[in-house]
Amino acid sequence: MPVLICSSEHTQLQRNEEVRCSNHDKTHTLVLSSDGMLSEQWATASAHCSKTRLVKELEDHHIVQVACGDQHAMALSRGGELFTWGQNAHGQLGVSRQTALIPKPQLVERLKGIPLAQIAAGGAHNVAVSLSGAVYSWGKNDFGQLGLGDTRDRGCPSYVKALEHWKTVFVSCGADHTAVLSKEGLVCTFGAGGSGQLGHNSTQNELVPRLVAELWGARVSQIACGRQHTLVYVPSLDKVFSFGSDEEGHLEDKRKPNQLIPLPIDSPVNTGKSHQENNTSQKVIEITAGGNRSIVLCKKNKNSCLNGIATLKDEDVDAWISSSSTQDWESLKKNIGLIFSSEACINGSFLAKRDKHFKTSKEVSGVDMAEVQHFYEKVSKVPKVFGEVLKGILKLQPSLSSSPISPENFRVYLILPFLLQGEFNTSYALRRVAQTITKLQPHNLRTLECLWSNLETSFFKQLVILYQRVSQMILSDFLKDVRRWLGSLYHLDPRQTVTLQMLQILYQVNSRTGTRVKENNFYVPEVKEIICMCHFVDIRGTALWMLSRYPCIFDIQGKIMIPLIVATMKLWRFPVKRQCLLQDIWTHLNKASTQQFKNLLQEMPL
Template identity: 35%
Template sequence: MLCWGSMAAGQLGLGCLEGAVWEPRCSLAFSGRGLKEVACGQQHSLFLLHDGSVYTCGSNSCGQLGHEKARGTPELVGALDAQKIAAVSCGQAHSVAVNEQGQVFTWGAGSGGQLGLGTAEEAVRVPRLIKKLYEHRISQVMCGNQHCVALSKDGQIFTWGQNSHGQLGLGKGKPCSLSPQPLKSLSGIPLAQITAGGDHSFALSLSGAVFGWGKNSAGQLGLNDEQDRAVPCHIKFLRTQKVVYICCGEEHTAALTKDGGLFTFGDGSQGQLGHDSTNNEALPRRVLELMGSEVSQVACGSHHTLAFVPSSGMVYAFGCNSKGQLGTGTRENAQSPQPVSHREQPHTHEKCTISKIHCGGDHNFLLYCSEESSVAPEDFRVINHTKSISVINQENLDTWRVRLLESTDSSTTNDIILLFSSTACWNASFLDQSDDGHFKTNPKVPGIDLKSVRLLFETLMKPAFSRLLEQATKSFESLLIPQLPCSPPDVEAMRIYLILSECPALQDSKNYISLTIPLALAILRLDTNPSKVLDNWWSLVDCSVFSRLVEMYKSIVVFLLTGGKAVLIPVFLESYINATLKLLEKLHKVNLKAQHVEYNQFYIPDITSLVDIQEDYLKWFLSKAEIKMRSPALQSSVTLCAYPFILNAQAKTTMLQTDAELQMQV
């Protein structure tokens, strides 16, 4: 490990030295012990080893080290001995660790509620479990100065701590939240990453949609203004850039794209944006000096930025250098990327490759390993599946099937139900990988591969997977479909409508009342814009997919007209027939433009034998004329004649004859 920058509080772990380290210096604290990652706060550092143990050093003013030993050298946090820790993060003066089961432990400064323990204690000196998150498997936690953002395996975001600038994304209400609150406004979006700056936060979707909220006084949200935001806002400027990673400093933000481009925005007063100026940027702007090379890692300190270019093996630094945090060997700030000095790297005795860069307030760590170890440098552009949300794929179905067979433990079933009922997990599971198609997701492109959806459902329909299918059906019925919102937060949250309509269970008449009609009702509840998006997507699907949808909802009309009276009370029967016909009408309108199927495919031939067309037309005619019938038999509000596209020639002839008679009578 190499380290440089401020060591005023012992945060570099080099002993009780004071002042600053101006060039990268070798630290042997964990030599040969398998260092996995480092997290840096304002003046303290956490080190996570591959064996799951955690060491800390630096300032312990609020108990953020989790032990009372000497602060200048890394010491073991003994209170976490029983845990195998998988990830660590630091705020200004608090620390967080997540174990392999996804449980979260916090310690350090807590006056702003940033520990999520339900209290606002000045200092908690020993790691404590956040009980409120116990039921959720957390895969990522990121800390701002005094707030935290967490992402669970089933795609939910939780926030807690200080909310002075709206950094929790929960609206303007409370000044702080002492325990984790779900951030519902992003639900359904398949998220790849969350991150936090001083007082601002970001979430990034798997297809490159970026959402920011919180403090924006320097334009650090990239929204082309300086207004704080108390709820997540879509940064439209970055939508087409294929953003795959984001990190934040005190008041600036850096975004890395799939092709290795680096965009920075926000506070530029110390040169930390790398644009050869000290101006703030309210819109994301590409760092031109790095344009010829692909950046694969980026990290932000309070007022400086590091970027790693793997082709040359060089780390570049820009921004504030008052504590040596740039490591360039000079003492001046840098307004454009400067190479970090390599003098101290132990190239003399063995060839080394850089594996990962980490930034703190005013200090940095660089992990490296010998070339012989064949460990490739980390690439932040590649999704780390252990830290992202769960997907529903063939491999996971096999694992879950075995777990269900082997275990009688209810937690296995609960895990599976949680994922099957998560819109975000379904939306994340079938991305169109051909030519990065899913990055093109927009109101006209769903960005998913419907063939892989079909294959997965085919697997689920096999006898060996019957228990899993049962869990999936239950999850759809009781949790997923009832929770579908009228106004999804982003187009990526809408893939679920295409995915669900591929599920063969919806075509089984025993699920019409519990699944297929509720899905139609959810689609009809959509606001105008999302409803148009779904129409656009339907007009792009294969003819066979569209045809299957039409046939499915036609069968439901027949089912309701034949057996519906026996199983449903009249008011439900009516609203269900109504919903099914309205959905067919929506499909019919799409078909007028897209011409997926012949117009006569919408005909329901059985109609003439199931319904008295004369009576139905009379009812429709009178409802148009607003004449109320005394006969209760004619009181119901559903009239099939209002949907002439389902009537074949015979039915239409009857209808026209009835109309002629009526006109004469009138």
Template identity: 65%
Template sequence: MARGRRRRRRGSGTGECTQSQSNEKVRCSNHSATHTLILFHDGKLSEHWAEASENRPKTRLIQELGNQNIVQIACGDQHAMALSRGGELFTWGWNTHGQLGVGSQTRFTHKPQLVERLKGIPLAQIAAGGAHSTTISLSGAVYSWGKNSFGQLGLGDTKDRDCPTYVGALEHWKTVFISCGADHTAVLSKEGLVCTFGAGGSGQLGHNSTRNELLPRVVSELWGARVSNIACGRQSTLVYVLSLDKFYFCGSDDDGQLEGDRKPNQLIPVPINSPLNSGKSCQKKNASKKGIKIIAGVNQSFARCKENKNSYLDGIATLEDKEVDAWISNSKCCESIKKSIRLIFSSEACINGSFLDKRDKHFKTSKEVSGVDMSEVKRFYKKISKKQTIYQEVQNVIRNLLPSLSSSPVSPENFRVYLILPFLLQEKDGNSFLSLILLAQAIMKLQPEGLQTLECLWSNLETSFFKELVFLYQRVSQYILCKFVMEFITMKPGRLFRLDPAETGPLEILHILYQVNSRTGFRVHESNFYVPQVREIINFCACYNTVTVLYKLSKYPCIFDRENKIHVYTTECRALTNISAIPLIHTSEPWKFCVRRQCLLQDIRKNLKSASKQDFRKILEVSFEGEMGVDEGGVSQELFRIAASTLCQPSTGTFCHFPSGLVWFPRQASNCEDEDTFLLIGTLCGMALFNHCTVPFPFPRVLYKKLLDLAPTLEDLEDLLPTVGRSLGRILNEESDSLDLDFTIMEGEDSTDVVELKENGANIPVTKDNRKEYVDLYVNYMFNKSVQKPFEDFMQGFLRGCPARNWKIFFPEELQVLLQGHTTFDWHLLEKNVMYRGYEKLDRTIRNFWTVFHRLPEEKKKMFLAFLTGSDRITGYGPECFRFCIADPRAENPDELSPRANTCHLILFLPRYSSKKILKEKLLYAIEHNEGFGLA
């Protein structure tokens, strides 16, 4: 509390609240006047009871709050509340019903206890009932706790609460004031509506009955009156309507506290004469011009004229433009300015209460709406960044706050701090980076539900702010990894084998932001997430043949561009196969895999059956029985191509084939000739990936999503079954309530088999309310439930065939290209990557060859690719990575240089001085007959 007499503090409670004429103290009493709090001008708080007891003295100075700046106080029958300017709420006294809000372990305490559950929520007002307590946040959220025998907490039941509980029934009601009676509560909205709930036995709720109300209910008799102020007596409610300059009363008037003859129980609000103001009347001629503070007590009800409506409520500290301008204009960052900065930026609640959207949007604060005006945050940053002394002080205070941020927030209002602070830490210096690292650590400590709320708020940020948030965490991730590399280079080579947990926080945040970005339609290009420094780490890991750090970094695939992902994966594969990158030397024997063309699948099974776990870590070396050739990748590619083509034949019955040209697992795996078929297919796919080959099974992209443990969607079903997918999409958009469907699906060749999507699904109609559930269950059945066994076999085989684990770094579409190859080609890039032996790039024969090649139809070009590699697709490592060689047969003996195999001529021997016509003839003949040309 500010010292001296220039500020006035008013109490807020259920009973009498008065201020001395000299402005030296504020008094707050309960209804029976047995308990009184006095807040002095010097900030000290004293407590007075009508009688002393064993647990408490009659009068005492509350020394425990001596260093707190108290702005509001409230008294219950036997408990007290105090709100500090720093946003902390303290309670003490009896806790028989949980009215202290600190749990049920404590029955009584004379020492003020911090209400931890409200930490970080910017409170606007506090109020105490007989044995219950309430608060309002700056955005109108109401919290209640304590005794609830009559429903006075507004939670829909009569169960006591020992911790603050959000009153969901008042969500977005724009509550601006609250008052408590002995066992009832009244709230006032910004629009002037009044809700009451709790005990109604004396008519104090104003609903023309004596019934208790468990949920907030609007007082209909006051509808349209635009109430200005409310106050609850012990069993009564008093309101004031400024526009009419009238007071209305309902409830019990047993003590005769109002002028005129009134019934003991007034069931609806009725106008009354102006109440007495402690013996001094408030002149009506001024009442319409000035705010009115009304207090309803057990012995008296009175009104007090004030200059501003509700001015008797002092609030927590929040940023004000004038105050900030004063900071900037001051030549030095004096102690008073530092004190103001510390007051606000050392408090979650004060930060969360600042920068509220002035257009009343903050009253709609929820998991989707933050209530923060982000442009105001940016404007504040621009102001203070111009004055480094102020900015550094703000930074220092924020950095000290970060480790204490709550890991279990209870309200969406708590999460504003995570939106605001990053935009105040934008300086490109070590201090800002350190603060962002600490903030990232605090975010990662959030409970799953809290993190989900923050992700939702991130997803609803304007694109410009979301992009800037990505940039901040991408920049600090760069800083961390650059520092990591420098430490390794200079003096800490052991750093290559570890990455401190503290350093992964920003990477975690960046990864989560990427996931949010993908769910919201990729508003920010994925290149904004790349961290270039990872390439140096990859190179070091390749040099030292270790993948320890890469395993950790691979958890954050968004930081890698496609090329770096490939390098990460190939580095791991080399480490597993004991191949040194520099120089590239094999240090282990290859896995010799001999097969016969005419018995290919049987021989593959035989080889796999006898294989050890270690064999799958070796480089695959395939040979076809009776055929010459050294496998440098091409023969292996031929094996996978033929195996995939054979298994995909409709006659085998292995897969379900669709008009889209795609294949999918059968719903009955027993249709397959061998029970281990999908184990075999999965193993082949894993082996192909590990050996950098393609295996052209025409799977839909959903397979790769399932491999990466991502949930299939309706779009995936439309990819496989366009007609069914579009039909389900129409169901989601159907306006009619009657959809003539139930929770079943017809399947089988004749569509006669009925499968229930949920228990008793045949008797559950699909309606407008449950249609999304129906579509979700349909998708889940098609891609998960119906193919569970064959996919599990496939996954088991895949993990066996590919001992590397960093394939998970790829996104589904990238993994699909890796295994199935590119279907679109840049033929000029292919030309650019060719190597020559015995030729120069500008030799006439070479120029003639490429002239002829580029004039070929697309289909013939793909046939040429199949002639070279055994597949009409370029390996998933990209056209830029694909290489082949054109050699002069006169300069080198082809048979000695590369024994001829029936597949994969990665060295093309081109006769010198060939004309364009001859080259075209030989080229077409070679690709159509799968024979090399230019050879005898």
């Protein structure tokens, strides 16, 4: 049975339901409609009145999740964009600004391209988890609630390295503490522990995530944090456990004010009194902890379908293909455009099966390249569908992340070339991908090179052939222009060489990994004609001069010819008189610059 967890700090949109999300004192409430429209309400001096406004800045974004902190709010769109607004004294908006208050939603650029699965807000800090379990935190950190090993506030989302490969599937935030749930049902907590809300049998703060040992082996399915307490649900026992502050009786239990370890709460759920009704099993499907209250909701078993960011599913592709000529095409076209114009949606698609994508790192992409290839083969047979995919990609390309913060950001660079295999109408898009890749910072490019080196040989070879083919087309067009006097041997635009630069990078990766792909796959035959054209001219500044930066594109004969041609352009002409041979030689040598000694010597008797 799918399980839904919501709290005042975190709410996901359930299909056909309106969702409300409030801060701890109920003075600010977000209202999310089933069609993704977002409104916000503020309580007025009169307890029975409130002001409501539509969040117009987000009306063009289908919102699927919302979260409220004490004085700030977050909203996640179906297109994978995260927006924040409100107080920013501790950097809780994640927008790298020192502005104390930002009243209108701002895009969190730092998380652009990360396929987020869930967001959660604490008092003045936030945590987000990706579809592959990567955790990011930012904002207030005076108790270590960001899990980064210190107490320094963060104005931008930071990757929680300590949770790498933890397989995080859910996060929840209290006022100053955080709880994390793994796919295996393990729970770890960090941040403020003064009320026992971390469950470690102490009141110490924790600066890095720490496993709740008392829950070892229990296989928890739900977690929820109140301001200073935490709830967990263990389905095998059908019990809700709690730990933390009980000053206002929110745990519905008579126990110590600060419960330091997880103990089952006294409720009809845990006593078994309300589990059977008309012989129909009732289970806990939702636990909610917000402010100083806890709620355990029991209902008859039924599926609960949650919305998240748009990602590609097999049934979607089949629907696109079968409905490309029906009245539903317009709505399907919007869905195609949404996915393929979003870096986050593409990065969240084609994930490796059997949880392998949870191992995503600088060495493992988490992408099932066979699925990418299979998708291309299906949609390329339906030009109408493939045309919309291509439109989405072209719309996305100018905004591709140039400063990735996570290995998940690099998936788009692996996926896009394999969606652009067609010989027609795709060379421009491939060139744009190459331009973005070659502009990456050296350390980011090294990460991508590492991912390339770990591709299966067949996919790596296919990538090489793709860029070799586009390079051929570009140089072929260049030669046509030169022959028609429309172009010049002395003008090869950098945009025309970017795919050659890509080939050279791939060649270096290939060399480091044991030459998996034969060198002739990198050769570009058109350079032979350019060599012939430049044979009797000074090649400095010519196309050949620029092409010599990419030696992988020359065959053996070309590699031999280039140095010879260059050498003839760099002769050190040495005029001497026969009767003063030694004196003239010495005079020229004495006056020569260091650079001249690199050139070939040509004696010129007078």
